[in-house]
Amino acid sequence: MSEIGSTPFSAEEIASEGIKPEEYQEIVNRLGRHPNKAELGMFGVMWSEHCCYKNSRPLLSQFPTTGERVLVGPGENAGVVDLGNGLQLAFKIESHNHPSAVEPFQGAATGVGGILRDIFTMGARPIAILNSLRFGNLEDAKTRRIFQGVVEGISHYGNCIGVPTVAGEIYFDRAYSGNPLVNAMALGLMETNEIVRSGASGIGNPVLYVGSTTGRDGMGGASFASSELTDNSMDDRPAVQVGDPFLEKSLVEACLEAFKTGAVVAAQDMGAAGLTCSTSEMADKGGVGIELDLDLIPAREPGMTPYEYLLSESQERMLFVAQKGREQELIDIFHKWELQAVVAGSVIAEPVVRILYQGEIAAEVTATALADDTPIYHRELLTEPPAYAKEAAQWTTDSLPGCDYQGIDVQGTYKTWNEILLQLLDTPTIASKQWVYRQYDHQVQNNTILLPGGADAAVIRIRPINAKLEDCTIGVAATTDCNPRYVYLDPYEGAKAAVAEAARNLSCVGAEPLAITDNLNFGSPEKPVGYWQLANACKGIADACRELSTPVTGGNVSLYNETVDSEGNPQPIYPTPVIGMVGLVPDLTKICGQSWTKEGDVIYLLGNSNYVLGGSEYLAAVHETVAGKPPIVDFELEKSVQNACRYGIRQGWIQSAHDLAEGGLAVTLAEACIGNSLGATVNISVSESQRLDEVLFGEVASQIIVSVSPKRINSWETYLDNQLGNCWSKIGVVSQPRSALKILTNDNLSLINVKIIELAITWSQAIENRLVF
The missing domain is CATH 3.90.650.10 (PurM-like C-terminal domain)
Structure with missing residues (x-):
């Protein structure tokens, strides 16, 4: 294990973590020393575009994020809107593009698992899944392999966990031949009295690790998602996570049961960047620190190093802050569901993430340096198209x-x-996309009113727990939309059109559009054309959402969606800002x-x-x-x-x-x-x-x-x-x-x-x- 204050890393070692030379110098300045291997890895994933939005955050600030129905906006695991009558809907969209390019089945499957965790982490029971997919030309054998693998992965995870896949959209174009897009959206109905937040609080409160064990799968997934795909990307297959939908089904039930006890202070899904992300974001949002002992983390592989523990993106894991003295109550719930649950750390007053391993400090970084005070690039915008x-x-x-x-x-x-x-x-x-949606169980839970292929948007019955079927007259509609060719030709007008079409699809089933979640899939923002596309599309989304009174409650940014060909030439995708929108159906008999x-x-x-x-x-x-x-x-x-x-x-x-x-x-x-x-x-x-x-x-x-x-x-x-x-x-x-x-x-x-x-x-x-x- 590298010691705190180790010697400088080589340029190759720094670049391998996705860190630029000037960013490394900033890390040294903040720490007052050189980082060790574990700390370098932590900065690498947390300062990736996937986690900190260093190229897109200035553009996202223009989005309208508040409204009379918005209960939770950007910054939490998912957005939440008020449906009236005491009903609250959580929803979110995220991407799993690069993992799906190199390992289509697991890439798509774990994309579904990840977005579902964002939903039930809030205290909501998942009620529906949607997707937005982009592939190359189906005459190409590689495209057919990726397409079939992605559909199988989505089907496998959704069907096994028992959440209906109710709607989506699929485009085929040569622009996506080397870099498919796999965006997954999920909806959930709040079951807890209070919305579960992610900010840690309560000095001395125990930090619980719950769910599955930690392995070496998904190593550095956030950094992998923030770089272009090349001919060597198949070598990055270890960065693709492996999911277990049956274990996640138990995790859903255990988490919702735990939340209802009132003993959970905060909760965070371990998605991108795993333990690094969950500890630093929970600490930063709460203005406190977290001390975590890696020796207490349940591992499924022997000999794991701190670097591997901290960067693993093994699936179906969560981090809780519990009320002190009630931790055993929560542990018993997870053990009942045959899941791991251990006290692995505590909330501390000093606002740092302190990682212990074999009795020593393996890493110590200020929480805000990882989660909030991250690099921001204000790039120059082209003055003309x-x-x-x-x-x-x-x-x-x-x-x-x-x-x-x-x-x-x-x-x-x-x-x-x-x-x-x-x-x-x-x-x-x-x-027709029936070859796709016939593989999905879209009727599980018995609340899907309008089936895939039958309408411009899905309609799902909102059935509160213990409610009788005949008592349920309220529904929600949901859709995903984006015409990428429009956005390619005119990013501003194309993005406006995507928001308008999403709202129009909801109106076509009789639903009132409420709010959106967006997935911004673009090429490299470091190139003037790529940044011009991203900036103008963001402006289009912002203007359209204001016009239609559909605020943005959260979303995902996926940049560097480019394939580097054998001659080193970048081949970016069409700019594809996918809009996921939800709407209220006041009367299910009027659709x-x-x-x-x-x-x-x-x-x-x-x-x-x-x-x-x-x-x-x-x-x-x-x-x-x-x-x-x-x-x-x-x-x-x-x-x-x-x-x-x-x-x-x-x-x-x-x-x-x-x-x-x-x-x-x-x-x-x-x-x-x-x-x-x-x-x-x-x-x-x-x-x-x-x-x-x-x-x-x-x-x-x-x-x-x-x-x-x-x-x-x-x-x-x-x-x-x-x-x-x-x-x-x-x-x-x-x-x-x-x-x-x-x-x-x-x-x-x-x-x-x-x-x-x-x-x-x-x-x-x-x-x-x-x-x-």
């Missing part, structure tokens, strides 16, 4: 071939609009899905028809072009359209609602047809300035397609006149089962006429067909 964005913005539809009522020439081959619609439905990003429900219902379009092809799936998939300006959100219209949709659902007028997204109007109508095999005949207006492909496949913000019973159209249309003015139109009618989707112009020229069975087969088999080789 980078070259790629400028060039993309110059793109116009003039560069596309002309089109007529039958179709368009695509790279020398004439394709009908029918063929192009089927091609888009066969695109993995748009196609709807995305599919037509009855023949003869009238179809309406809410919002304007300012369709654009810039950044569209049609432009990328059909014409192999990523360019143009993405749709721009008009927030006054956005709020009016969402209010109208929610009101119509709650009045019982609207039978189905589906927002227009990737693939445009034609794809949205096709998806509404497929769910219940009902056809539709639709007439659309095409102005002289619009191209036919713009109207059929162009994309736009603030537009929703709804169906209404003929008996309700008078009340509905009167309401629309008052609420939306001229920003709505009656466009068609739902036709008989197993018929066709027919899209015509106002002068009855046929543009699209495809049987529902053909749409359904193409859409439902697209992903599975690509996995059979």
Whole structure:
């Protein structure tokens, strides 16, 4: 063991911990000496981007974080919002991108386990899991391996622990070929009388280690997550944790039982940076210190060093501060659930993290130096968009071939609009994700009201403990959203669009948007373009959240999502700020899905028809072009359209609602047809300035397609006149089962006429067909 005040480390040793030379000098200045090996490792993980947000913290400060329903905002393990009637919802999203790239199954599985711990650490019982995933092209064998492994890992952990995976989103693009994104979100209903916080308090109070044993798995995971992936990243597989969902199920029950005793003063999940993170953050938040004896930590591997104990990210572990004299009461609870539970330290007055090992001090660092007073980089922002964005913005539809009522020439081959619609439905990003969600148990706990694939957002019944099923009328809706192509082309507008679409998806099931949790997946902030993307996206999120009154309660930052190719050239992902949003459903009998429900219902379009092809799936998939300006959100219209949709659902007028997204109007109508095999005949207006492909496949913000019973159209249309003015139109009618989707112009020229069975087969088999080789 290195002694306190050891000799300097070499440049290679410093770099291996992810520490920059100037940061090492700052460590020496703060300690008044050189760190030892354990201390260097502690600083390495705690000063990583993953833990301290040294490049992003100045940008995050602009987010709105308070609101009348926000009970806990950023800074705790999860955010908490008030649902009324004494009900409180905890929710959070986090990433496990790099671990999933090198070990897809365990990377994704432990991502689920980690986000669930963030929820029940607050005193909430997990009730739902969502995910947001990004992969490369499915024609690539490596992508297929990663994709299948990630889905299997999510399925394994969620199914085994008994928490339903209810919703998510998946994009496929070459930009993610070397660096997939695996973001996991979880929701939980508070069971304790008081929200459990993480700040330690009470000098002399015992510190309890509970849960699983500590091993060498997950070593340096936080630092691994804060660096680019290279050809040598497979050598970092020991940085990937190994999870045990059955043990975590016991940990959930034990923790909730322990919290209800009132004997737990503070609690912290041991996620990224393990013991280092939990001790330093608990001490710093409480303004106290923690002394921990590593000899008392239950280990599953012999001969572990202080460095290994402190940096291990073994899963299913927690750290508690207990009321003095009641520690045995808590230990007995964990032993009943066959879990480890020991007093491993105590709260001390001196605000340091002091680590003991074999009777000596193995490490001693001021808590705030690890958890709060960390390096912050205020980087210079580009004064104008980078070259790629400028060039993309110059793109116009003039560069596309002309089109007529039958179709368009695509790279020398004439394709009908029918063929192009089927091609888009066969695109993995748009196609059915049933191959994925059928592997998830989305009905465990018996509270999932709207199932995956059936609506724009999931809806979960909120059932307080001991409540009868028939007594439960309140629900929550949840979704994850982000169109990364929009953000790539215009980070500010693309991020605004992500927040708006998340809210729109909640409104489409009748829910009132409440708050968000975000996962900022970006490339290197040390490069001017990467920082420009991150800074502008953060500004877009902040502005959109203020407009929609959806404060940010917490989230995760995942930077350095880049692959370094064999020639040393960085290949960053598309900037992907995923928005996880929750909403309140006041009456579970007043919700709807995305599919037509009855023949003869009238179809309406809410919002304007300012369709654009810039950044569209049609432009990328059909014409192999990523360019143009993405749709721009008009927030006054956005709020009016969402209010109208929610009101119509709650009045019982609207039978189905589906927002227009990737693939445009034609794809949205096709998806509404497929769910219940009902056809539709639709007439659309095409102005002289619009191209036919713009109207059929162009994309736009603030537009929703709804169906209404003929008996309700008078009340509905009167309401629309008052609420939306001229920003709505009656466009068609739902036709008989197993018929066709027919899209015509106002002068009855046929543009699209495809049987529902053909749409359904193409859409439902697209992903599975690509996995059979």
